[in-house]
Amino acid sequence: MPTSAVVTRFAPSPTGELHIGGARTALFSWAFARAQGGRYVIRFEDTDRARSSDLSAENILHDLRWLGLDWDDGPFYQSHRLDLYEEPIRHLLEAGHAYEDDGAIRFRMERDIDFHDDVYGHIRVEAKQLEDFVIRKTDGFPTFHLAVVVDDALMNVTHVIRGQEHLTNTTKHAALCDAIGYPRPVWAHTPSIMNSDGSKMSKRDKAKVARRAALAADLQGVDCTAERLSKFLEKKNDDAGVVAMVAEQLDLQLPEIDVADFRHSGYLPEVLCNYIALLGWNPGGDVERFDRQFLVERFALDRINKANSRFDRKKLFRFNADMLQSMTFSQFRDSLRKHLAIYHESYLHKLSGCQFDQFAEAYHGRARTLDEPAQLGAFFILSPDQLTYDATAVKKNLAKNDGAGFAMLRELRSQFNSLDPWSGSAAHEMIKQLAETMQLNMGKLAQPLRVAVTGTTVSPPIDLTMALLGKDSVLERIDHCLAVTSG
RNA sequence: GACCCCAUCGUCUAGUUAGGUCUAGGACAUCAGGUUUUCAUCCUGAAAACACGGGUUCGAAUCCCGUUGGGGUCACCA
Numbered sequence A: 001m002p003t004s005a006v007v008t009r010f011a012p013s014p015t016g017e018l019h020i021g022g023a024r025t026a027l028f029s030w031a032f033a034r035a036q037g038g039r040y041v042i043r044f045e046d047t048d049r050a051r052s053s054d055l056s057a058e059n060i061l062h063d064l065r066w067l068g069l070d071w072d073d074g075p076f077y078q079s080h081r082l083d084l085y086e087e088p089i090r091h092l093l094e095a096g097h098a099y100e101d102d103g104a105i106r107f108r109m110e111r112d113i114d115f116h117d118d119v120y121g122h123i124r125v126e127a128k129q130l131e132d133f134v135i136r137k138t139d140g141f142p143t144f145h146l147a148v149v150v151d152d153a154l155m156n157v158t159h160v161i162r163g164q165e166h167l168t169n170t171t172k173h174a175a176l177c178d179a180i181g182y183p184r185p186v187w188a189h190t191p192s193i194m195n196s197d198g199s200k201m202s203k204r205d206k207a208k209v210a211r212r213a214a215l216a217a218d219l220q221g222v223d224c225t226a227e228r229l230s231k232f233l234e235k236k237n238d239d240a241g242v243v244a245m246v247a248e249q250l251d252l253q254l255p256e257i258d259v260a261d262f263r264h265s266g267y268l269p270e271v272l273c274n275y276i277a278l279l280g281w282n283p284g285g286d287v288e289r290f291d292r293q294f295l296v297e298r299f300a301l302d303r304i305n306k307a308n309s310r311f312d313r314k315k316l317f318r319f320n321a322d323m324l325q326s327m328t329f330s331q332f333r334d335s336l337r338k339h340l341a342i343y344h345e346s347y348l349h350k351l352s353g354c355q356f357d358q359f360a361e362a363y364h365g366r367a368r369t370l371d372e373p374a375q376l377g378a379f380f381i382l383s384p385d386q387l388t389y390d391a392t393a394v395k396k397n398l399a400k401n402d403g404a405g406f407a408m409l410r411e412l413r414s415q416f417n418s419l420d421p422w423s424g425s426a427a428h429e430m431i432k433q434l435a436e437t438m439q440l441n442m443g444k445l446a447q448p449l450r451v452a453v454t455g456t457t458v459s460p461p462i463d464l465t466m467a468l469l470g471k472d473s474v475l476e477r478i479d480h481c482l483a484v485t486s487g
Numbered sequence B: 001g002a003c004c005c006c007a008u009c010g011u012c013u014a015g016u017u018a019g020g021u022c023u024a025g026g027a028c029a030u031c032a033g034g035u036u037u038u039c040a041u042c043c044u045g046a047a048a049a050c051a052c053g054g055g056u057u058c059g060a061a062u063c064c065c066g067u068u069g070g071g072g073u074c075a076c077c078a
Helices: A020-035 A054-067 A082-094 A144-154 A170-180 A204-216 A224-233 A240-250 A259-264 A269-278 A292-298 A313-326 A329-343 A345-350 A353-363 A372-376 A391-417 A424-437 A442-454 A462-469 A471-485
Strands: A007-010 A039-044 A073-077 A098-101 A104-107 A113-117 A121-125 A133-136 A159-163 A186-190
Touching (some): A007 A020, A007 A159, A020 A039, A020 A054, A020 A159, A020 A259, A039 A054, A054 A259, A082 A098, A082 A133, A113 A170, A113 A186, A121 A170, A144 A170, A170 A186, A224 A240, A329 A345, A329 A353, A329 A372, A353 A372, A391 A424, A391 A442, A424 A442
Parallel strands (some): A007 A039, A159 A186
Antiparallel strands (some): A098 A104
16 A cells, blocks of 8 residues: 555544544544545544543444444554653654653744644744643653654554644644654644534533533432532532433433434434534535435545534434435334334333334334334333323313213224224224214324323324234223223 | 634525625525324425625625634643
8 A cells, every 4th residue: 555545543532422523523534534545543542541441432432333434443542552652752852852841741832833724724823822831741641742643653644634622732743743753644623513502512511401400409319429419519520420310310301412322312323424524514515415425425625614513403303304214114123123222122022023013113204213212102012001191181182072082982992892803904994984974083083092092192193003002902091091081 | 811713594504715607505493384183294485694894896705904703722631
């Protein structure tokens, strides 16, 4: 392979989950490498020993795989490469570029720095604005600035694509490259992803929501969690464990920030890639929906925008809904099964193979996330006596008009009882016939029935619902509903 | 505060590099109708932007300057 071949890298610090902004950086770096027929490298910048963790690194790798971003080399860990940084440091020291300072080593920023960024263009910072900075900490570890420059050079990285929070740091990296004698890579900084209110999208947002809710609910920790909770509530930290605990206890919907959050919410990886690619990049013209292959074919650095963009969950949601609807049944069923297996295993235990197919069919074309069937279809896996009835729905569809709905239910029950063999379409046909005989529209019968068997006014089409529930369960549910609500 | 960066509908953006074809196009959201047994869809339509002020030019969303607003950096974090 020629030495001029493109090499990009994604170099996260393993200090938490893969953030949506990090995912986009990873996606762009990947897409550029693939577009150029180059190599894509993963490297963990774990020189901060206190904050880095193996678990975090594993999770990040898992998320990258889930997103479909395969890599050619690595993962490398800077903490395993400490000896490689010593030679450049010694060189800098000997050449007078660096000096010892209270056990650490600093680099002298002596000159004006000019560098070119493929997105932002020419950047110039005068020497008087620049300060000397640490390249080797007292614990012997290199700082990010030194390690990033050395590793990029050693790994023959040609293009550094990263968030624009590093734009000013790049003066340090350019100076370091020049002083050590490394060729400078091409830098391309990407704009930031912001919340809808314009604030920076960060993990802290989850902590904020959890803290506010915990305070409002006057949540008290128990035993060993009490101290962690109170520290968290006093804003001493953003303890992710506490955040999860609070969310669990208060049944809170936390804002999705990390890739794992979006996976949990039921977004498809290809949709997430599509949407985040659109935040700061587009292929030109009116094309908005595309897959990774298209991205690879069209991706170019010069179409990356300079301005920050706000993350619009509603647009992502619509993209996801449309993708889910356009899937074939078997694609949808398989994706749903995978999702339930991870997040709602009880569905797979309670639904037999054939029932699962019916469940998937019921939500195919109507679910907008893979999590929606589990949220909206809980009644399918509950036993009749576990059902709760929505008071408003009961009042409106059953009790109103001297219990007209209850009468309908009794009539339906007796008709269903004699229906043999049972099938969704037969039950549906029966309701239709009855409606015609009684000169009512379908809703007058279907809605009371829906309330009786699901507890609410919302469910998949009545025939699919009848089919999945089965005759016995439908009759039981009607009986139970009449017993509980009409008394 | 200093420095760096940015600025088109509510949001993401096309258009800016080569000024006229832009009374500014698309998408999401919103609103109004229609379809639908619920929900989810689907169809039709509407409203909606070149931040402001100067300049250059026959002509500026596009080039220049300033103002305002936003973001970032200024750690022995990355």
